Structures are given as C-alpha cells and as structure tokens.
Amino acid sequence: MSVVTIERKVLEKNDEVALRNRTLFTDHGVYVINMVSSPGAGKTTILEKTIDLLKGKTRLAVIEGDVQTDIDARRIERSGIPAVQIVTRGGCHLEANLVHEALQSIKLAELDLLVIENVGNLVCPANYDLGENVKVVVASTTEGDDKPLKYPAMFRNAAVLLINKIDLVPYINARPDVLRKNAFSINPHLVVFETSALTNQGMDAWAQWLLDQATKTKPAR
Amino acid sequence: MSRAVHELSIAENILSIVGRYVPEGERPFVRSVKVSIGAQAGIVPDSLKFCFEAVASESPFPAATLVIENVPFTIRCRTCGAISSPEDGTLLCASCGSMDAEITGGTEMRVVEVEVDDAEKGVR
Secondary structure, three states: OEEEEEEEEHHHHHHHHHHHHHHHHHHOOEEEEEEEEOOOOOOOHHHHHHHHEEEEOOOEEEEEEEEEOOHHHHHHOOOOOOEEEEOOOOOOOOOOHHHHHHHHHOOOHHHEEEEEEEEEOHHHHOOOOOOOEEEEEEEEEEHHOOOOHHHHHHHHOEEEEEEHHHHHHHHHHOOOHHHHHHHHOOOOOEEEEEEEOOOOHHHHHHHHHHHHHHHHHOOOO | OOOHHHHHHHHHHHHHHHHHHOOHHHHHEEEEEEEEEEOOOOOOHHHHHHHHHHHHHHOOOOOEEEEEEOOEEEEOOOOOOOOEOOOOOOOOOOOOOOEEEEEEEOOOEEEEEEEEEEEHHHHH
C-alpha cells in the first residue's frame, strides 16, 4: 500500500473561479452582495423594494438563482433593471462558475452594484464563495429565533443580517432581540437591519448602507 | 456542477482533485481517500460518504472508499487565551464566558491523502 499526499482544499476549484469573478468585480468597481436565506424569507421582495429605493442613485443589476423557473428574474425586470436568471435544475446552491457564465450577459462597466440572489437554502450556499464582497443573510421573524443556532455556517460566513417581516412581531411569538443575540453568538461582527419589505420599515437604513458600500467601492474618476 | 444535495457536489470535487494526483494507470487501485472535514463545515459525514461512494463507483476510482477525519470546532479566546470546543458552533469561551474569540479549526474541508494498493497493481 502506498500513500499519495494531497493536502488541497476540497472547493479550491470553486474558489479559483470565485477569485476570477472577484477580480472582474474589483476591476470594474462593482460592489457585489450574495443574498441567502431559507425559501420564503422574503429575499425577492426585499430586492424589489431595495431597487425602488436605489433606482436613479446607483446603477444596479441582479443575478437570480433558482432551482426552477425564471419567475424571479421576470419580477426584477419589471422594476426596470437588468436581471439574469440562473436555473440550477435541482441544484441547491449557486457555484462560482454559474455566476461566471451569467456575467457574460451583464455589462459590468455600466454597473455600481450587483445583487446575486442565491437559491433559497441556508445550508449549501454557505460553502460556496461566488466572488462577492459580502453575504447578506435574511432571516424572517416567522422562522424562529433559533435560526442562527440551527444554521451556524451561514451566519458565520455572512457580514450582514436582515431580520425581515419585522412588522409581524406583534402578532406572532417572535423575539427579534433573541434572534439577534443568537446570531451574535455565532458572529459578533454582523451588521444587523430589522426590515419589513411589506411596510418598508427599516428599508431606508438598509438601502442607504448598501448605497454607501457601492459608493465606497467605485474608484474615483 | 451543482446538484440537489451539496454533498454530491463536494464528492465530485474530491474525486476531481484526486484525479490530478494519481496517474491514470494507478486509478483503479486507489483503495481509500482521506479527507479532513470540520465539525462546522456544514457537511453531513454519512451523506458525504454515501455520495462519494456512489460517484466513485462510476468513476476511474471504482474501488475507492472515503475515510473522513472529523476535525472538532475549536476557538481561542481573545480575552483569556483559553482554547475551547463549543459543540454548538458559537464563540462562547468555556473558560471565561467571553464571546470574543477566533476560530482555530473545524470549518475546513481538505483532501489529505489517498492510499493506492501497490500489491494489486503488481499482479495485473
């Protein structure tokens, strides 16, 4: 029996493509977020409201990842901004090469901000770097305050937490302060916004934060 | 390639890395592949093993089994310096209760080594 030493990261191939994506984004001064959540937390609705708030202030585009259908990309296109749909055909997460292919249909030179909406799943997308600046995790109040403890990898790898459906708190047994505390026990550096994409509560603060990041990323001309 | 279970995609990545290290003639004799998987890597070891063997059986490494070395999640407290292993993945120091800690292990996924059955190779 002979032993061949390997010592490589399992996802190094994905990480290489992610690095190529990241270099493209940096070269064009585009700020990129990778939005992740369970199905139904409100990612697409948050995105529509965010687009309403940012349209005219920054140039943005969206890459939509879904297991099936282009419903979400069509929703986003109705907001009047470019949207590219990636259909994973059963795949539970986006990988860097899928994003790289989607970039062929996006004019990075004409953008300040790119939002990648990942497949609704709190497990698998945590491992895959797409080349983004930050992962933004959305946890809605209806999902339970212990979400960060159940899916620690995602909360550990994210930089921003949106606690969505905050308008429902008076009607359900939800404690956003507990959710926040649980999230901080996994990742104390999270930037947290409490939002309701329905009533617009907290949406201004979130959109302004995003706009600030996009502005900072753009090299001075 | 992405699939319904991400352990399947992880298994494919492992085999593709092994393929870069083992010459074609030795591939049928790869007996085991050892990987190091962190307790907080978001991987279900049994599921990975199952997926790996399913993928390997139809690959150039039909005899390969997966050996998983589980790496515990460990943190080093920035307040008191103690090392602890919170099983729940939080940054809570078991010694002083501080939450200011750095992760020192348990989030990795690495291919460590493969074992090739030389004896069998010689027979053929």
